[in-house]
Amino acid sequence: MKIDEAVEIVKPHLTKSRFEHTLRVADTAVELTDVFGGSREKIELAAVFHDYAKCKPAEEMKQFILECDELPNNLLDYHHELWHGPVASVLIDREYGIIDDEIKSAIYCHTTGKEKMSRMDRIIFVADYIEPGRSFPGIDEVRKAARYDLQLASWMALRNTIQFLVSKNATVYPDTFYAYNELTRQINGGY
Template sequence: MKLTREQALAYVKPYLKPERYEHTVRVADTAIELASRFGVDKSQAELAAALHDYAKYMPTNLMERWIKQDRRLPKDLLHYHHELWHGPVGALMLEQELGLEDEAVLSAITYHTTGKKHMSPLDKVVFLADYIEPGRNFPGVDEVREIAETNLEQACALALKNTIVFLISKERTVYPDTFHAYNDLI
């Protein structure tokens, strides 16, 4: 199914809080900029970014059921914070509900929070757009934005490093895909 930006945003809007919807619009805008800068398909980047947080506020028990029932989802997700679930579960929900078939877009949605080893350029663009969109304001984001002007891989590596350091400082678990993504990029 081919969705326009407007259709994708209209689809996710009822499922998002107003501030999360505005974040989503900014992520889509940032993804287009990054895609243009780094030679990635802009329509795929825009679509993945517009849909990336679709399942963000889905009930935890619903997402848990998806993880338990769908053989494509790693069961180890259940041992990590539920904040990580919305990407992979959302991608499957969009595949089923919207008939979204673009594997590259589905992958970018799936890994927009954790990253993974061997991320595609589209995966990196959506991951980074979510991290650096203009509404984000936390230690280290400006340095990542600066690097993102010229180097997609280095910007993603620093974003992953910052995420790992933050989680460790809060004594929270780090999903293995995040370590694998970081190691792969450095």
């Protein structure tokens, strides 16, 4: 699928601000791909579709998760803000025939991260986190790291996310902890 076609598909499913965010994530993902390598076409396609289900009503996503054998029901034990990535990863296959596992994985985990993230997973995860429209504590540090070390930038984003959720007494999806722990071990050379 051509990027222009993907953009036209996604646009009516998002609010104006969410669509603008999506375009910034796609641009950021391409910039990261230029630094760290990977298939520009696949990464850009994943970025365009990453928030495809973001504006769907929570009740509709909940029902979809309950009825979908491809998604774990434990998603429903966590905030509905986490549901749109996994839901979109299935919808793009069913509705548009995008069956590429790398693209689907990057969309699935772009909010939570996961253990054994691929380069594409990390690029979409970091691009979504650092795109130029975002502004929150710690983002500049992650943006700087993303210029030279994708692993470190991913770890920082996970660390910041966990700290933020804990400060709000919110639950943290297990995949986020698994990703953080794995990258912490890699960065620290062990435990």
